[in-house]
Amino acid sequence: MAATLFYVHDPMCSWCWAYRPAWQQLKQLLPSELLVEYVVGGLAPDSDEPMPVDLQEDIQGYWRKIQQQLGTEFNFDFWSKNTPRRSTYEACRAVIAADKQGYAEAMIEAIQRGYYLQARNPSDRDVLVAMAKEQELDVAVFLADLDEADTEIRLLDDIAMARRWKVPGFPSLVLLVGDQLHHIEVNYQDPQLTLQQITALLDD
Template identity: 30%
Template structure:
């Protein structure tokens, strides 16, 4: 049986995506041949230019506590005190994830998680090249090559293509995990799930995908007759 193709629509500055990363890593480790996972940077707040007011930072930090309770991940809640007037532009971090993916296409999830740990757990600025390079070094990517890839125009083009795909498909909630068969998408989850619940969703979606595939094959056989 062919591996089920999964599309993961995410954003490196999405706290629920940070919470979901260990779940997806566990899925990948338990079933390396059962699923193929492609990460797509969906654009949570692309090209934001407005400084965040203090009350919004407090609201987001409160939201992080829910993620921490659900996922058990570490957070440094002093981030918005450390960066007053922070501009929550997710485009540069998305570009960094794509740059890492272009260097080694199996490392996008690991790179995003490393960058998220610097942001959420260590209160480092997730919009600047210095942080992106530190994340690259953290997963043993060549930092100079990463910098060149980050600055390459094709990387930006891929990022914009990812944003456009998410918009076209109407995916504005992250994390969103879909299964794909041919040109048809099957939603596995829109939002965080613990591992056991994700396994059950994938089992049901897998049955749906394979049932649709069998029906299509039978229809084609009937046409041939």
């Protein structure tokens, strides 16, 4: 029976960054016949407004919590070197645009490493374009694809899908087996436990 594992995420989601090591391990363990697809959930819509100070402090608090719980590395220089905005849709579009050139995973990693380790702001288009160039994408095509109507349609469709599935947050894993959807528990430290959930449903 055909099966697909959907990874619902946002490239600027701090918990997705924390989950990255386990996710990379899990992908290596998955059955070869299981399709894996990425769904961008769209954490925060487009905005040119600076992020309020209290929200900046809240998000830094999330980073510290993740760091303490999981040992995930964060570069807090981001908050002094940039003008943060609560805006992730453009980074989501960048993933979709990169996907058209076969570089979705490379762009996700570039955004995460740029944001969390290099104190770069992926809410800014010029930062995303620089990342596309670093990943050796065709930058002219990438720029055009950022503004293509079908990129926006894909973004809105993905967001609607995540809401329809009632995912509890990002990251989330949703397994489609035949016409049945199953929410898979995300385990940040033991991908084997996640694999067991998936294989049990595939074997039913």
